[in-house]
Amino acid sequence: MVVEFSGGRVIVSPQEVLVKLATGVSLYAMVDDLRLLSAGNIMVADAGAVRWHLTLDDETQLADIAECLGIDIG
Template sequence: MVIEFSGGRIIVSPQEVLVKLTTGVSLYAMADDLRLLSAGNIMVADAGAVRWHLSLDDANQLGDIAESLGVDIA
C-alpha cells in the first residue's frame, strides 16, 4: 500500500514501512518496531539505538497504516 502525505510517500507492507520524504530522506522500520499514536496522528519507530517519529496529515492515514500492518492504534 502506498499512502501519499504532505511530506512524501509511505510504502506499507505487512512486515515493514518505508517512508520517502520529499527532501530525499528515507526512513525504514520493521512492523514490530512501530507504534501508532492517535494523539497527533504520529507513527513512532523505536528499534533500540535508532528512533524516529513522523506526524501524519490525518487519522485516516494512521488507520490505513494500522490496517495494513495489523497493529492497534494507541
C-alpha cells in the first residue's frame, strides 16, 4: 500500500515500511520497530541505534498505515 503525504510517500507492506521523502531521502523500518502515535499523527521508528519519526498530514493516513501493518495506534 502507498500512502501519499505532503512530504513524500509511505510504502507499507505487512512486515516493513519505506518512507520516500520529496527531498530524496529514504527511511526504512521493520514493523516490530514502529509505533504510531495519535497525538500529532506521528510514526516513530526505534531500532536501537537508529531512530526517526515522521509527522503525517492527518489521522486517516495514520489509520490506513495501522490497518495495513496490523498494529495499534497509541
